[in-house]
Amino acid sequence: MNKDEKQGILFDDFDDLDWWKKEWQNMPEFIMDDLTSFQSVHVHFETIEAREEFSELIEQNITSQTRSLWYPKIGITTFMDKRYIDKR
Numbered sequence: 151m152n153k154d155e156k157q158g159i160l161f162d163d164f165d166d167l168d169w170w171k172k173e174w175q176n177m178p179e180f181i182m183d184d185l186t187s188f189q190s191v192h193v194h195f196e197t198i199e200a201r202e203e204f205s206e207l208i209e210q211n212i213t214s215q216t217r218s219l220w221y222p223k224i225g226i227t228t229f230m231d232k233r234y235i236d237k238r
Contacts, residue, residue: 178234187220 195201205212210223 190218 193204195204201212208219208221210219210221212219
């Protein structure tokens, strides 16, 4: 078997690019909301005290491990534990 024949077998499934349409028949509609932020700003603190003052001002805990936060504070939604179940 030559290289072209091997590659043809590897990509054989691409002949029917619409295979997913029959699998997704009668599925509930899903619309993904845009969850990106409006704007991001880097904030630098000269001292630990300045960081603590800012933390109190926005009423959010900021530590040396904090890499980002939302203002106003939002709850983080987890989708990994969500499943669609076929009740048929």
